[in-house]
Amino acid sequence: MNYTTQMDAAKKGITTKEMEIVAQKEKIDVNILKNLIANGKVVIPANKNHKSLNPEGIGEGLRTKINVNLGISKDCPNIEPEIEKVKKAIELKAEAIMDLSSFGKTEEFRKKIIELSPAMIGTVPIYDAVGFYDKELKDIKAKEFLDVVEKHAKDGVDFVTIHAGLTKRTCETFKKNKRLTNIVSRGGSLLFAWMELNNSENPFYEYYDELLDICEKYDVTLSLGDACRPGSINDSTDASQIEELIILGELTKRAWEKNVQVMIEGPGHMAINEIQANMLLEKKLCHGAPFYVLGPIVTDIAPGYDHITSAIGGTIAASSGADFLCYVTPAEHLRLPTLDDMKEGIIASKIAAHAADIAKGIKYAKDWDYEMSKARQNLDWEKMFKLCIDEEKARKFRNSSIPEHNDSCTMCGKMCSMRNMNKILEGKNINLLREDN
Amino acid sequence: MNYTTQMDAAKKGITTKEMEIVAQKEKIDVNILKNLIANGKVVIPANKNHKSLNPEGIGEGLRTKINVNLGISKDCPNIEPEIEKVKKAIELKAEAIMDLSSFGKTEEFRKKIIELSPAMIGTVPIYDAVGFYDKELKDIKAKEFLDVVEKHAKDGVDFVTIHAGLTKRTCETFKKNKRLTNIVSRGGSLLFAWMELNNSENPFYEYYDELLDICEKYDVTLSLGDACRPGSINDSTDASQIEELIILGELTKRAWEKNVQVMIEGPGHMAINEIQANMLLEKKLCHGAPFYVLGPIVTDIAPGYDHITSAIGGTIAASSGADFLCYVTPAEHLRLPTLDDMKEGIIASKIAAHAADIAKGIKYAKDWDYEMSKARQNLDWEKMFKLCIDEEKARKFRNSSIPEHNDSCTMCGKMCSMRNMNKILEGKNINLLREDN
Numbered sequence: 001m002n003y004t005t006q007m008d009a010a011k012k013g014i015t016t017k018e019m020e021i022v023a024q025k026e027k028i029d030v031n032i033l034k035n036l037i038a039n040g041k042v043v044i045p046a047n048k049n050h051k052s053l054n055p056e057g058i059g060e061g062l063r064t065k066i067n068v069n070l071g072i073s074k075d076c077p078n079i080e081p082e083i084e085k086v087k088k089a090i091e092l093k094a095e096a097i098m099d100l101s102s103f104g105k106t107e108e109f110r111k112k113i114i115e116l117s118p119a120m121i122g123t124v125p126i127y128d129a130v131g132f133y134d135k136e137l138k139d140i141k142a143k144e145f146l147d148v149v150e151k152h153a154k155d156g157v158d159f160v161t162i163h164a165g166l167t168k169r170t171c172e173t174f175k176k177n178k179r180l181t182n183i184v185s186r187g188g189s190l191l192f193a194w195m196e197l198n199n200s201e202n203p204f205y206e207y208y209d210e211l212l213d214i215c216e217k218y219d220v221t222l223s224l225g226d227a228c229r230p231g232s233i234n235d236s237t238d239a240s241q242i243e244e245l246i247i248l249g250e251l252t253k254r255a256w257e258k259n260v261q262v263m264i265e266g267p268g269h270m271a272i273n274e275i276q277a278n279m280l281l282e283k284k285l286c287h288g289a290p291f292y293v294l295g296p297i298v299t300d301i302a303p304g305y306d307h308i309t310s311a312i313g314g315t316i317a318a319s320s321g322a323d324f325l326c327y328v329t330p331a332e333h334l335r336l337p338t339l340d341d342m343k344e345g346i347i348a349s350k351i352a353a354h355a356a357d358i359a360k361g362i363k364y365a366k367d368w369d370y371e372m373s374k375a376r377q378n379l380d381w382e383k384m385f386k387l388c389i390d391e392e393k394a395r396k397f398r399n400s401s402i403p404e405h406n407d408s409c410t411m412c413g414k415m416c417s418m419r420n421m422n423k424i425l426e427g428k429n430i431n432l433l434r435e436d437n
Numbered sequence: 438m439n440y441t442t443q444m445d446a447a448k449k450g451i452t453t454k455e456m457e458i459v460a461q462k463e464k465i466d467v468n469i470l471k472n473l474i475a476n477g478k479v480v481i482p483a484n485k486n487h488k489s490l491n492p493e494g495i496g497e498g499l500r501t502k503i504n505v506n507l508g509i510s511k512d513c514p515n516i517e518p519e520i521e522k523v524k525k526a527i528e529l530k531a532e533a534i535m536d537l538s539s540f541g542k543t544e545e546f547r548k549k550i551i552e553l554s555p556a557m558i559g560t561v562p563i564y565d566a567v568g569f570y571d572k573e574l575k576d577i578k579a580k581e582f583l584d585v586v587e588k589h590a591k592d593g594v595d596f597v598t599i600h601a602g603l604t605k606r607t608c609e610t611f612k613k614n615k616r617l618t619n620i621v622s623r624g625g626s627l628l629f630a631w632m633e634l635n636n637s638e639n640p641f642y643e644y645y646d647e648l649l650d651i652c653e654k655y656d657v658t659l660s661l662g663d664a665c666r667p668g669s670i671n672d673s674t675d676a677s678q679i680e681e682l683i684i685l686g687e688l689t690k691r692a693w694e695k696n697v698q699v700m701i702e703g704p705g706h707m708a709i710n711e712i713q714a715n716m717l718l719e720k721k722l723c724h725g726a727p728f729y730v731l732g733p734i735v736t737d738i739a740p741g742y743d744h745i746t747s748a749i750g751g752t753i754a755a756s757s758g759a760d761f762l763c764y765v766t767p768a769e770h771l772r773l774p775t776l777d778d779m780k781e782g783i784i785a786s787k788i789a790a791h792a793a794d795i796a797k798g799i800k801y802a803k804d805w806d807y808e809m810s811k812a813r814q815n816l817d818w819e820k821m822f823k824l825c826i827d828e829e830k831a832r833k834f835r836n837s838s839i840p841e842h843n844d845s846c847t848m849c850g851k852m853c854s855m856r857n858m859n860k861i862l863e864g865k866n867i868n869l870l871r872e873d874n
Contacts, residue, residue, distance in 0.1 A: 075840055075847035102852060127852070130869045137869055180807065181814050182858040189854035193861045231854075232810030233795060233803060269810075272756055273796035298752065298792040300806040300813070303821070304830035308748050308785055312792060315735065315749045319709055333813070334831060335838035336847040348745055355735040355749060358670060359710035366670060369737040370617065373669030376737070376770070377618050384740070393741035394771060401772035403512050410512035410773040415539055415564070417626035417668075421619040424630045432567045432574055
């Protein structure tokens with residue numbers, strides 16, 4: 001191959017097979033896509049060692065994508081249920097899966113899912129470090145963190161979350177500007193702990209060039225983590241968050257110089273009136289790099305319903321610039337998600353992504369809605385079911401409550417406006433008391 | 438009493454006991470509230486015959502309220518399950534309940550719920566007309582529709598939906614500007630049918646003064662229905678919808694001249710990039726009258742999840758001007774909601790209302806989030822549960838998945854960022870492998 005990464009190829013004017021596939025899926029010209037990749041505005045996370053990948057693009061002008069989190073941990077160490085989740089995520093057409101495994105046979109699990117998944121795979125290598133070395137966090141050496149990244153890269157991971165923006169300077173800002181919920185990013189809090197316990201700079205910041213070399217070699221996309229994302233409505237858009245974002249912007253430019261693809265991770269908990277400004281800030285400070293958001297969750301008070309609070313925030317975020325939504329399940333803040341929780345989370349994220357795609361003018365996004373509403377006006381239930389984002393649930397609901405007239409539903413019965421308008425516009429009468437077929 | 442309606446009292450400078458209660462609930466000065474009521478920007482739907490009412494205000498500067506729909510119909514004619522829903526809605530603190538009964542013992546049901554409900558009660562009298570007269574729709578005389586309204590008013594209904602804006606002129610506009618999903622408002626489509634079948638003007642428009650007399654007599658708040666609300670993403674913000682809104686604005690002024698309180702009903706299905714403009718249009722064309730929205734549902738493709746599509750739209754709507762959200766349940770477009778569907782719908786609407794209240798700067802709205810996040814940082818699970826919007830579900834989730842450490846949860850276990858940050862900021866070490874209390 002005469003290129004290293006998708007970005008390197010794009011800069012050299014080479015059209016890769018991944019670009020061709022993505023251009024076709026997105027119904028855009030491959031040269032326009034190539035230009036966006038060369039400028040860092042679109043990424044195609046596609047590790048050279050991920051052979052089963054069906055590539056997707058993330059960024060400006062493309063359909064909003066969603067990510068599903070899963071993985072084994074001390075409280076849930078069995079591989080099998082997590083493999084079931086991977087299969088379900090693929091069946092439900094999630095474009096990305098993050099393996100957040102932190103305990104047990106993480107290597108075996110990672111290799112297995114990379115082998116079977118056409119969806120891109122992401123990891124947070126620091127989660128795996130303690131288990132990888134069987135050492136307490138503070139005893140891990142700076143460069144050892146990089147070795148974990150290299151291991152993941154070699155295994156075929158398409159993107160890695162690295163909290164390289166939590167520098168000593170960011171930590172000072174954090175300490176000077178007290179927060180209600182401190183640092184809620186799991187990886188960010190582990191790094192903060194390591195830095196405090198060792199009185200050292202962030203290893204990913206200190207050895208950033210070495211990190212870029214690893215990413216370049218395998219074409220791993222860097223997902224620059226937001227250690228200081230707000231963990232409560234109270235903490236959003238504060239000094240720590242914005243200071244870190246500035247550093248992520250600097251790191252983005254350094255990555256692009258080595259042709260490493262970059263995404264930026266974003267909030268978090270945030271009132272809806274702040275979301276639009278945050279999307280602008282990311283796009284400006286990080287030079288148009290794709291924005292990957294977790295939520296935003298628009299209120300803190302709804303554990304059990306955070307797939308809804310994040311669908312609200314995600315829709316607004318994606319319609320004002322975010323490109324990639326991390327799903328949130330009803331189990332957020334309470335427990336590891338079950339398979340059912342995962343499904344609810346995926347559907348809620350897909351709704352947010354699609355509603356945003358309509359708003360941001362993605363070509364063809366509205367066609368799906370048009371077909372559904374046409375079927376609805378025609379009382380064509382079979383077609384409606386086939387167009388539902390969750391056909392299974394829609395059929396189950398309707399079958400549980402059979403109406404008097406099989407063209408209507410029990411919500412309105414003979415008062416169905418679709419049914420009655422069709423009759424009246426055809427010049428017919430409607431009978432609400434007597435039978436009328 | 439030396440006043441007719443709350444608006445009449447406000448204009449005369451009289452402070453009613455309803456105003457006092459609302460001012461206290463909203464933590465605002467009663468004179469400011471009175472002024473808003475006098476100017477039509479706030480309503481207190483409070484029928485003189487609804488003795489069990491615990492009044493609420495709806496409109497500018499007040500907390501966003503939510504409404505729950507229920508009622509008996511041909512497909513579900515039993516009173517008991519619907520009474521259970523009323524009780525559940527009250528328990529979950531819905532501020533309003535609309536009785537949409539269309540068949541069977543509607544009078545008995547209506548009187549029963551008015552007797553037991555501290556929440557305000559609304560109806561759509563035209564739903565009840567066919568059953569009331571036991572006549573086919575087209576055979577009902579214009580003035581007979583008004584008699585149904587008077588019956589409801591006498592029974593103690595606090596607000597009635599009246600589609601008086603669907604005039605002959607609006608119908609012409611509708612016919613000239615073809616829509617994908619025609620008229621989807623149930624009451625609107627019935628009126629359209631009646632007008633077409635009888636070649637007559639809308640009876641509520643023709644006899645609007647008589648209607649106002651009824652509303653004034655009992656202090657029934659007029660909820661001017663949007664017959665032409667869009668029923669698909671395709672149809673939103675079109676000629677029919679906006680033409681009807683202009684007429685509703687004219688009717689608002691006529692109602693205010695007779696001191697009748699008015700709300701305006703709004704969309705519907707709508708892409709999120711159109712919501713803000715629609716809120717502005719309503720507030721301008723209808724002179725600041727409170728806006729009561731059904732949804733907006735931000736995509737057509739998610740039957741089974743329309744509590745989510747409408748929570749997304751409702752949050753954006755309420756944060757940009759809507760004052761009152763009609764709940765939508767997961768059963769929308771598929772069947773009459775069950776008790777469970779109703780609960781999911783209520784919680785989703787309450788999330789939307791609260792998230793919007795934070796964004797629109799309602800005093801004290803954020804305090805709830807602050808307390809929750811403080812409890813979360815303190816790992817105070819009992820306090821968190823008590824602050825949850827649905828304590829029952831949150832407890833159930835956590836109890837189903839017990840973590841190794843009872844201060845964390847199975848999502849992160851010992852990697853809990855709250856737990857670890859607390860330790861590090863206290864100068865302690867963290868052990869992720871070994872036991873550490």
